[in-house]
Amino acid sequence: MIDLLDLHKYFILKHLREGDVAVDFTMGNGYDTAFLSQTVGERGKVYAFDIQAAAVESTRRHLEEIGAPKNYTLIHASHHLVKDYVKEPIRAGMFNLGWLPGGDKSITTLRETTLPAIQAAIELLDRDAILNVAVYPGHEEGDAEGKMICEYLASISRYKVCATRINILNSPTSPYFIMIETKP
Numbered sequence: 001m002i003d004l005l006d007l008h009k010y011f012i013l014k015h016l017r018e019g020d021v022a023v024d025f026t027m028g029n030g031y032d033t034a035f036l037s038q039t040v041g042e043r044g045k046v047y048a049f050d051i052q053a054a055a056v057e058s059t060r061r062h063l064e065e066i067g068a069p070k071n072y073t074l075i076h077a078s079h080h081l082v083k084d085y086v087k088e089p090i091r092a093g094m095f096n097l098g099w100l101p102g103g104d105k106s107i108t109t110l111r112e113t114t115l116p117a118i119q120a121a122i123e124l125l126d127r128d129a130i131l132n133v134a135v136y137p138g139h140e141e142g143d144a145e146g147k148m149i150c151e152y153l154a155s156i157s158r159y160k161v162c163a164t165r166i167n168i169l170n171s172p173t174s175p176y177f178i179m180i181e182t183k184p
Ligand SMILES: C[S@@+](CC[C@H](N)C(=O)[O-])C[C@H]1O[C@@H](n2cnc3c(N)ncnc32)[C@H](O)[C@@H]1O
Pocket: 025, 026, 027, 028, 029, 030, 031, 032, 033, 049, 050, 051, 052, 055, 077, 078, 079, 080, 096, 097, 098, 099, 100, 101, 107, 108, 109, 110, 113, 114
């Protein structure tokens, strides 16, 4: 069976290399930040965003516990403000939408900030870069968020980015993901 998160990483690793710059747009408990940090190594750089102080602390603890390279900047701010903090092209970005696992389910990603964040992220993409967005259509806001993102991406020129969606056809409420890639 396909494991969505394994696939997510498989595609990111087609683009992201040691020394690159990456962004975790939804740091949560830091598992994706850790993956990016370990992939780009000491010479690389990772920026990670979350609106919850508890997520920033949980991520900091996790990165220290696993001895991740000290290449990360943890930012307590909404991801739609990414351009205030990241001034260089990025090779990979991860959005894992929804709420903090084990946290307050009322604090979730929302359409009004998710879309501007994705638009800003696309503008920051380097050549041969990728953005991955994990969507959770099993709850109302997640479903609406996913539809909005797909509609927006379908309207962008194929010559600017290639946008692909991977979902389980016979399980429509299961998570799915969207990849946005630039050419080498
Ligand atoms: C599904 S969790 C992310 C899981 C995480 N990537 C991990 O590896 O543990 C979604 C996170 O997005 C955060 N979030 C919600 N709205 C946000 C926003 N506008 N900007 C940045 N983070 C946001 C939530 O606080 C939550 O921690």
